[in-house]
Amino acid sequence: MARWSQCQRRSRARGRLAPVLAGGLRPHGSGTRPVVSLSSPIRALQEGGARLSALLVVVVVAFGGPSTVRAQSGGDEILVLAAASLTDVLPRVAEAWRQDGGADVRFSFDATSRLAPQAVQGAPADVFFSADDAWMTWLEDRGVVVPGTERRFLGNSLVVVVPRGATAPAGPADLAKVRRLALAGENVPAGRYAREALEATGVWQAVASHVVRGGSVRGALEWVARGEAGAGIVYGTDALAEPRVSTAFTFPEDTHTPVRYPAAVLTSAPHPELARAFIDFAAGPEARAIFEQAGFLVASGPPPPATPPLVASTPDPISAIRISVLVALLATLAGLPVAVGLGWLMARRSFRGKVLLSTIILAPLVMPPVVTGFLLLSVLGSRSPLGRLLAGLGVPVPFTILGAALAALAVGLPLYVLTVRNAFEAVDPHYEELSWTLGVGPRRTFMRVSLPLAVPGIVAGAVLAFARALGEFGATVVLAGNVEGRTRTIALAIYTLLEAPAARRDTWILVGASVAISLAALVGYEALSRRQRRRLEVHDGR
């Protein structure tokens, strides 16, 4: 076993936010049945359509359009899935590597327990940094990591933190007196180390009843930093990075499995050679200096070289807004024919299995979005037949903007279909019958009567789906990850920024953008719904 040394570094705080629930908006139930209807003319319709398409063009151009999509999938850059406790330090290592002639690196940071299943599902990532051996072994057992590429050069300590200024427990026995004790999730490495340490020191029974679980270790840290929990068990580096907490004591190494960060190349790696080179660099002397500066334990090696420049690892709000709008537009446009087709089918046809179809369409409205995301990942992940086929065609879904759009679409589709269905139901079927008797068959009747009369309602549905897509979180994070500059949308960026209080201003920019776009969409929806009702209005006085 190598010798481990410890250093320290200045702060950065992290936290996390419970995913915001999607608003359960109910489309407008328009039960009006026009009798003799005379209403707003085709000109308004055409103007409306022209305005909308002009807007779409502007937005697509302004936000980079399809070229952005293209840029995501190619190029010499690697994707690293890494434990949340490495959020601060790994991007700086990556920057040093890039300056040293390495490639660009993108990261998806999360609890190891959340990343590992993504890797098994075939996330097209190159490198995996686990926060314990157990998860790495789990990955090995599933043949997800390339044998022989695994390196163990990084370690950490386990500490108890309290809110800054609070009375610090002197030892494990005092933890029983703390109001709430924050730990990482049960399957998260930090949560498991903590449980081991508490059991080894004989206090688990005493504290178990007031344990609260964050998702990743950073979630637990944030609870302590906010004073929600009286104490928490986190890594030594987390305690150093968060100025709002202070360290009470460190658990002795013999009370828990040593904290290690095994790193390995994934078998699904699009760039295995670069992946190997990045791990080698991270295990080398230059990276060692960065790790030590951040407080990590590092296996001994040659003396550290000069410290490379710091690189900020906070999300870029402008990039997040761009990605969000692009994702929402893709979802809205791709969903349009689907919503119109299904909405019309639900409004006008009765067929075997209608209830089943309706249930399937509406399910994402009530299912947790993460479940929707998980199901999508099961179907489209690169280990599934369909996912393999898509990847073979050059359109991989997981961890791409396409995946983000699909997740947003799946979650937004119920509102879309419901609104469009209402729009068609509000059109008196007698218009269609009348059109038939005038010698116009069902298909042309749909184009000339049903569709034009329902257009405001259809656009209202699109607006609602767009707004819902903008707010999507749970399904996106599962299917598309949280990759800066690629799939990190507004919601994901806010989620990430809440772990970096240094960036309050950016957080507020994103929160403001999110609220503004959502409200604008709702105002637009209301206006369009009113127009839909007016369009079908019975004339004044018969």
Added chain:
Amino acid sequence: MGGEGWRGLRLDVRVPLEDHPLEVRLESQARSVAIVGPSGAGKSTVLRVLAGVETRARGEVVVDGVTWLDPGRGMVVPPWERRVGWVPQDVLLFPHLSVRENLAYAGAPPEEVTATADMLQVSGLMERRPRRLSGGERQRVALGRALLSAPRLLLLDEPFSALDRPLRDQLSATVRRVAAQRSIPLVLVSHDEADTRVLADERWHLRGGTLEPL
């Protein structure tokens, strides 16, 4: 076709309406048939059966020697191939189209549209939306739209209900003239005996779910 050799109508149809079943047995060689009866008797349903939009209808419909509804095979001729000029009671002009576009909906050439509009005295309203028409104007436009679809059979459901007396007489005279000129047979539904006397050669009474000659 409704030419000299008009072979008449034969209906033997049952429609399961919500409150009572409608049994319609009608056989007529007349070029102009009226169905009278109290409101709610199912008069409009008879026209819907002829137009082919009453999907609950079962039985037989033969018009001018052609089978439209067959007891064994169901609907033989769909509504878009029947060429009936249906003017429903609720008029139902397409609200998103102008008067001109409504008149031309079935694809008549512009000269015919203009001529028909002149005949029905709506040529001053061509660019208006239906919402901005009076009840009488809308009825005339709906009649024009039906005539411009080159119908083999005209179905009129309370065609003059929204008109006052002078206009009503004037329009019923117009309908009579046009139907005769183009030899289009017609089926007329009304609760008003006066209308039917001007237009119909033969009158039937719908009562208690069945039809009887009057």
